[in-house]
Amino acid sequence: MDWILDFYNYRVAVQYVPEFTRGMLATIWISLVSLVLSLTIGTVAAIMRMSANPVLWRISAGYVQAIRSTPLLIQIYVIYFSLPALPLLGRRLDELEGGIIALGLNAGAYMSEIIRAGIESISRGQIEGAQSVGMTYLQRMRYVVLPQAFANVLPPLLGQTAVLIKDSSLVSFIGVFELFGAGLTVLSERLMPNEAFLTVAVGYLAIYGVMLFFSNYAQRRLGGVRG
Amino acid sequence: MPSETPIVVVNDICKTFRIRGRPPVQALRHVTNHVDKGEVLVVIGPSGSGKSTFLRALNGLEPIDSGSIVIDGVDLTDPKTDLNRLRRGVGMVFQHFNLFEHKTALENITMPQTVVLKRKGSEAYEIGHRLLDRVGIGDKADNYPSELSGGQQQRVAIARSLAMTPKVMLFDEVTSALDPETVGGVLELMKELATEGTTMVVVTHEMGFAREAADRVTFMDDGAIIEEGTPEAVFDNPQHERTKLFLSQII
Amino acid sequence: MLSAGWVGFGADTMVDVIWITMPFLLAGLWMTFKISLVTILCGSILGFAVGMLRTVGGWLVSATLGIYIHALRGTPFLVHLYVIYFMLPALKIPWLQFEAFPAAVIALSLYTSTYVAEIVRAAIQAVPRGQSEAARSVGMTAAQCMWHVVLPQALKLMIPPMGGVYVIIIKGTSIVSVIGISELVRAGEHATQRHPRELMLIYGMTALMYFAYCYPVLRIARWAETKFGSVRLPS
Ligand SMILES: Nc1ncnc2c1ncn2[C@@H]1O[C@H](COP(=O)(O)OP(=O)(O)O)[C@@H](O)[C@H]1O
Numbered sequence: 001m002d003w004i005l006d007f008y009n010y011r012v013a014v015q016y017v018p019e020f021t022r023g024m025l026a027t028i029w030i031s032l033v034s035l036v037l038s039l040t041i042g043t044v045a046a047i048m049r050m051s052a053n054p055v056l057w058r059i060s061a062g063y064v065q066a067i068r069s070t071p072l073l074i075q076i077y078v079i080y081f082s083l084p085a086l087p088l089l090g091r092r093l094d095e096l097e098g099g100i101i102a103l104g105l106n107a108g109a110y111m112s113e114i115i116r117a118g119i120e121s122i123s124r125g126q127i128e129g130a131q132s133v134g135m136t137y138l139q140r141m142r143y144v145v146l147p148q149a150f151a152n153v154l155p156p157l158l159g160q161t162a163v164l165i166k167d168s169s170l171v172s173f174i175g176v177f178e179l180f181g182a183g184l185t186v187l188s189e190r191l192m193p194n195e196a197f198l199t200v201a202v203g204y205l206a207i208y209g210v211m212l213f214f215s216n217y218a219q220r221r222l223g224g225v226r227g
Numbered sequence: 228m229p230s231e232t233p234i235v236v237v238n239d240i241c242k243t244f245r246i247r248g249r250p251p252v253q254a255l256r257h258v259t260n261h262v263d264k265g266e267v268l269v270v271i272g273p274s275g276s277g278k279s280t281f282l283r284a285l286n287g288l289e290p291i292d293s294g295s296i297v298i299d300g301v302d303l304t305d306p307k308t309d310l311n312r313l314r315r316g317v318g319m320v321f322q323h324f325n326l327f328e329h330k331t332a333l334e335n336i337t338m339p340q341t342v343v344l345k346r347k348g349s350e351a352y353e354i355g356h357r358l359l360d361r362v363g364i365g366d367k368a369d370n371y372p373s374e375l376s377g378g379q380q381q382r383v384a385i386a387r388s389l390a391m392t393p394k395v396m397l398f399d400e401v402t403s404a405l406d407p408e409t410v411g412g413v414l415e416l417m418k419e420l421a422t423e424g425t426t427m428v429v430v431t432h433e434m435g436f437a438r439e440a441a442d443r444v445t446f447m448d449d450g451a452i453i454e455e456g457t458p459e460a461v462f463d464n465p466q467h468e469r470t471k472l473f474l475s476q477i478i
Numbered sequence: 479m480l481s482a483g484w485v486g487f488g489a490d491t492m493v494d495v496i497w498i499t500m501p502f503l504l505a506g507l508w509m510t511f512k513i514s515l516v517t518i519l520c521g522s523i524l525g526f527a528v529g530m531l532r533t534v535g536g537w538l539v540s541a542t543l544g545i546y547i548h549a550l551r552g553t554p555f556l557v558h559l560y561v562i563y564f565m566l567p568a569l570k571i572p573w574l575q576f577e578a579f580p581a582a583v584i585a586l587s588l589y590t591s592t593y594v595a596e597i598v599r600a601a602i603q604a605v606p607r608g609q610s611e612a613a614r615s616v617g618m619t620a621a622q623c624m625w626h627v628v629l630p631q632a633l634k635l636m637i638p639p640m641g642g643v644y645v646i647i648i649k650g651t652s653i654v655s656v657i658g659i660s661e662l663v664r665a666g667e668h669a670t671q672r673h674p675r676e677l678m679l680i681y682g683m684t685a686l687m688y689f690a691y692c693y694p695v696l697r698i699a700r701w702a703e704t705k706f707g708s709v710r711l712p713s
């Protein structure tokens with residue numbers, strides 16, 4: 001059994017359970033806050049993108065293009081190092097704030113594309129059907145467009161959330177402690193990369209598994225509604 | 228049978244579609260018409276002649292450039308008119324049904340009643356079931372649109388409109404997207420509605436239906452009304468060359 | 479500039495900083511270009527193999543490759559990179575000993591292959607059933623049908639999402655800076671250490687270079703999509 005301990009010394013991994021747990025909770029927390037932020041930004045950007053006003057339209061399109069064409073790591077650096085240079089806050093952003101804002105802005109661009117596609121997927125005909133029975137704009141949105149858009153959009157939104165969770169590992173670059181950071185701690189203290197990063201991988205896989213379960217569940221539930 | 232009270236009065240309406248990079252299309256050129264209470268007006272004409280645009284204008288789905296449309300005394304072109312309120316009184320059945328895909332057949336009929344007319348759920352439910360029986364698919368109440376044939380979906384769409392107790396019903400080529408074997412049943416249903424005294428404007432290519440059910444036939448071409456009269460007059464003794472040509476091609 | 483009269487080594491104007499750092503950043507961009515090119519090649523070949531095997535293979539092959547894809551998709555690229563970088567030496571292959579470049583390309587290629595595999599599978603499934611039924615009805619074998627009828631049509635559908643994959647790779651290369659490869663981000667970091675007060679400028683330049691590389695690819699992909707149609711790139 002020695003070769004197992006050689007490859008992966010679980011006794012060491014067990015020693016670091018508190019670190020891994022703290023890291024896991026931090027990852028979940030960071031992802032959750034960034035998710036809420038990105039959904040808010042994404043919804044606003046999607047509505048702006050569909051507006052008839054060319055200024056709003058262009059701002060939203062430019063934002064999405066800029067995010068999609070540059071790496072998240074650079075976005076994190078720019079926001080964490082450069083935003084404090086602007087006399088906005090009067091103080092430095094701390095690492096956590098900078099990281100979450102960057103993650104939220106990044107995911108928000110992808111979310112906005114998903115949300116827009118969802119709303120546009122509702123056929124013109126159904127909207128006219130709703131108009132023809134006299135439903136107001138808000139009633140059409142509330143009873144016809146949004147329920148269906150939500151069903152169409154939930155699976156890709158969950159997929160993007162899984163990406164967001166993985167991407168949150170990059171905030172360790174600016175010194176935020178989370179699941180990957182826990183791995184870095186083990187590496188630097190014990191010089192045991194397998195015990196560090198295989199354990200971290202299992203942690204991410206556990207979160208991913210839960211996401212996958214919800215995604216399948218949602219697909220089955222919502223798929224059923226549309227027959 | 229038609230009385231002399233007009234429900235719909237259309238006076239000199241024009242509509243031009245302008246799309247950037249394409250020549251403008253004059254879809255309606257000075258169209259004047261009217262529909263009396265209980266009357267069945269059938270609109271025929273070649274494809275692209277403006278029939279759908281005319282019908283959609285009556286429901287306020289297509290804003291017009293000039294002229295006026297008055298429905299049961301309410302001017303549709305008046306900016307102060309609440310279009311949503313007016314549309315409750317104008318039922319519309321589409322070529323492609325336009326059912327709400329996330330609702331069952333029954334819910335398609337009950338939802339607008341509760342949302343728009345604020346009817347009680349139980350009342351809407353009762354009306355929904357009665358109308359589904361009426362259009363001949365009482366057994367499909369709990370099926371989603373994707374589980375119904377085209378003909379069945381179109382019956383649901385008709386029932387959805389009827390549930391709003393409209394003053395006038397508009398039908399835009401409602402059998403064009405149906406399988407041949409289901410066309411007859413839907414036309415039969417429309418004939419029944421006609422004999423029951425429903426005020427109807429019907430755009431169709433089904434000349435047999437037009438002959439039997441219409442009180443008056445209007446022939447449109449290139450955005451204008453070319454000829455109109457009783458079915459006998461238009462079909463058996465057309466006055467205009469374009470009408471003759473169209474009828475010779477279609478029959 | 480306020481900084482012009484400042485004492486010490488920071489007495490450069492913004493133009494000077496651009497002038498001085500540009501060669502380093504361009505060298506970084508060149509490295510980014512090389513890694514992304516090698517990766518799209520290796521990753522596509524691997525991904526194509528995985529996708530095909532998953533489509534035509536039996537349930538055991540398909541399930542095994544499913545686990546491969548989920549394991550890679552469920553964990554951050556950063557983790558793959560570290561595991562591979564530290565595990566390679568254990569393989570005791572002399573020329574792979576703590577070499578950053580092969581570690582980066584292997585990690586990126588594995589990551590890329592999961593996307594490509596999904597695209598291949600989706601594209602093959604998007605070819606209408608009637609096509610292969612027609613092919614079989616004239617007596618083609620399954621392999622002939624795949625080679626002569628299904629794949630040519632599927633390949634066209636794969637082209638547009640591959641543009642998206644290429645951009646994912648380009649952006650992914652930014653992360654390999656952590657194992658010491660002097661690509662664009664690393665070059666930028668070095669430059670900021672020398673000119674700490676022009677941090678925003680330098681990272682801005684870096685971002686622009688990524689943009690200049692990625693944006694045309696995205697545009698071409700979009701153009702290809704209107705021309706060939708597409709399957710959706712799984713997120
Ligand atoms: N939304 C629209 N935008 C631009 N042109 C339109 C639109 N709707 C209809 N048209 C044009 O208006 C003309 C009349 O169309 P329509 O009323 O649909 O004819 P019909 O129903 O008699 O076939 C056609 O030339 C058509 O191309």
Ligand SMILES: [Mg+2]
Nearest residue numbers: 278279280400
């Ligand atoms: Mg039409």
